[in-house]
Amino acid sequence: MTPVSRRNFMLGSAALAALGQRVARAGQGGSRPEFLVVCIAEGGWDPLMSFDPKSPDLAVDGPWVDFAASEYTRTYNDNQFVQLNDEHRLSVTNFFELWGDRTAVVNGLWQGSIVHEPCRIRLLTGTTQAKHPDFATRFGAWAGADNPIGSIDFSGLSYAGALSATTGRVGSRSQLKALLDPDAAYGPPAGESGRRPLYQPSTADHDRVRGVIEQRAAALRSLRGEGGANDQRLDDLMTSIERQARLRDNAQSFVGGLDLASIPALEDQVPLATNLLHKDLCRAVTLKHELDWDTHTGNMRQHANYSSFFRAVNTLLDDLHSKGLLDRTLVCVLSEMGRTPRLNAAGGKDHWTHSSQLLIGAGVKGGHTYGATDALVESMKMDLASGDPTGSAQDSRAAGELLKYDNFAAGILQHLGLDPGEVYPTVTPFTGWSEYA
């Protein structure tokens, strides 16, 4: 992708303003985000390559180990001190050029684990248990009551918990298409001919089936409801029946973009996701980068990963902007863990519990880096209300507290308009980055 120049971007914005389209940022007297995009670099990125640069004088192995000559640092906006390499990670440079002022960099998030799945659960749900819905699911369920579906997961990483009736999975190879597009249904096994599906219900058939199932669900409720868990389960069924129908009714508006039986790269997921949001088919989407970030051997692969990932992120933000959605969307660019400050014997980096995340878009006090890690790349304490680092985590006398996964998730929920106290009753939300705090 040819990077969009800042000049062209500014001209584009002016043109939109001239057309009278809303370009004012949400939060400046505006409403909360209407949409949420979660974009995940799964496996653990190395923030030293980007958002949390350290000096080569320290006992850390930064990207200069690989490409000393082309590495440099730069400060954007208020205090976004970033590590760059135009030769090997140009898309990161482009990202900060184009979107840095809309971006909150969050350094020093403490995950409390160095195992992939526990870290992912903590990051996305703000808890240690997978039974809890992640914030994308919560927002989708809350904001998307009238949409065909609340949230859609392209990544396979979403935790839906008790709110599963409001979510949909696309499938590892876009299998959702086979369920919604009869022309894309899977063929017969070897040795058999004939079309599949064997029977294609008409719209009237679907309506009749739905009507009967709903009546029977109501009857089952009167027989076995009794309040509590069974009623909830039947409520979920009714919700899913409704959502199933809405998905079917709106299928043609998005299944064309799904490519059955291929694993979609993040750049392929982006137009599908923005299309879903633009057409109000859902309120939240979760996407995943297709490359493996778990660089235990050859940390050098992080350069190509960053390059690819931020190319897609730039496309995502550009797409959202061109559809008039960026001011109405919170975009969370996340990775479940960081990587060790030093290289291991295999030239790779291992898991690290201190991580960095990005928050972009509606209501974000962008152009700023919140939180910090120390010279050992360990999370520092911060003032959760401002995001200012306050001292070493090991200094009991330092003010502030460690930014943990629950503070982070609570802050996102609050930003989105939900009450974090209902989910995290004893947790202080991290709101330094939010215009709504």
Add this chain to the structure above:
Amino acid sequence: MRPTAVLFIAVTLVGASSCGRAGNDVSGSDVATSDPSDGVRSYLQPTERLLRISMALRGTRPSLDELAAVRADPGALDGLVDAYLDTPEFAATVKDLHAEIFLLRRDTFEMLPALGALFGYNQQDIYRSQVEEPLRLVEHIVMNDRPYTEIVTADYAFANDVLAKMYGMPYDSQSSEEWQLSWWSDGRPAAGLLSSAEMMRRWESNGSNFNRGRANMVAGKLLCSEFDTRDITVQGGIDVADELAVSHAVMTEETCSACHQTLDPLAGYFWGFMRVVRRDVVRDAIESNCAEWDYSDGAEPPYGPNHAPEYYCYPITQYATFAENDWEDWELRAPAYFGQPAHDLTEVGEHIAADPRFSACMARRFYGYIAQLPQKAVPFDVAAELQQVFEDSGFNAKALMRAVVLHDSFAAYATTEEQSLIEPVVGLKTVRPEQYARFIYELTGYRWITRADKPGCGSGFLNGSQCWGDVELTTSDLFGFRAMQGGVDSFIITKPQFVPTPTKLLTMDMLAHDAARYAIDHDFDAAPSAESRRLLQQVDEDTTDEAAVRQQLVWLHERILGVQAPNDDADIGLSYSLFADVQQDGGSVRDAWTVTIATLLQDPRVIFF
């Protein structure tokens, strides 16, 4: 706002609903207007209980004869449970349970290549063989009433022709038995699943992880005491990328040694499984013609010392006896089982078998799987009761499973709201993808299978046969809909989902219509007699008489839903109206039966049981 849960709730606390419900639109003589209740729980009718047990144990409905037997004599239930425990469907459930515990069935992960000695097989052959290897062991132990503890002590394994070639296991290729009793021949200690090649591949933990992942698997999966959910505090400048620094830290740092003083000694028994059995390593080895590595020029194999290609060509040498004590090189704690000495993995297996945490954990896991609860949510008193049954039976898994499905809590369908705070076990159960597939097959004969190959997948030497052949869509994540129906993909999605989702319903709808049509086409076109038909034994394609159609529907309702209802029942009327409406709209008789039966196959009483 929910009241705070208190343990001492008198069982006389009764919600207004405890005496069952009446006046509903779905009747049927199996559902009395007053369900059995003890004032706290409301219980299923005997035939409903039979249906729930049949679905839980087998994934299939009870036969009409079985329903009639229990209707006539509720005491017949016990005998039917015993019969169910000896069926192939129950064996499949046993494998499903263990596949979920150990997260074995992951078709989205790389398979070993169909190259070299495995040229000519396809990816499905390899996937199926790899994941079945440990599951066949468990199936054999459970179905032959062997002590369940053999899952960690067995000195045998199971192999098919693929595995025999893959790992050099003894195998009689002349026998008609695909899966045969065999053993590992590379010197690994015999310890049931702890010796399993696929278990060690699934729980890969070599290299700088120092087998801690495998130790965590043992502690978590077998003892319900995992380490990795605890907070891990890494502070103070420990260079986690330096293996020696980590080794020192885990010995000396308080926040590290709390876990590592137990974790590392347990991990110490797995050092022999040093080979990283991955697709690319095996492929590269075969590509290099499996030549013995020439160390004379000082060059090391590309994947590191002791990972020479000759170990990775089929048959793979996964275990290295010379590496068993490599923990010493890293100055780690000596191997031990939670402070108890054990000579090798065989003795670790014996320790596990004798460890009360093992029987407690498996009692929880069995109950949790059947009751659809996380094992941590199983009430202590239930777990203790089942553990006792398990131990008293000599660790007979069928006895444990029997106790699970006959437990009072499993016979209940609801509790009072107050009771539900302390007893989360009771409630509607949701059909799992594997259960739904067996349910559909048993009723209709239909399997949702597709030829999953892409053009050209079988060409070229290095591609070998990378095709997948025929794939069952209900139980595949790579091509199909398992995780989309709430199942686990064993890789990223590791917990089942019991809330019915839109994609679950979409999947069930498509499968239900296809299966219904398949059965109808068979019944009208291929069945030589009415008795040999699967579903439509009482009507022909030209039958339009309402009474006859209703009579057929009565049979279908009982067969599919397990509910006996008279011809003029309102629910039968609902099905008949559906049948008539499709025809009125121009649909053929086959279309009408397809839609009507498909609706029954995705009825709420099928989705839930």
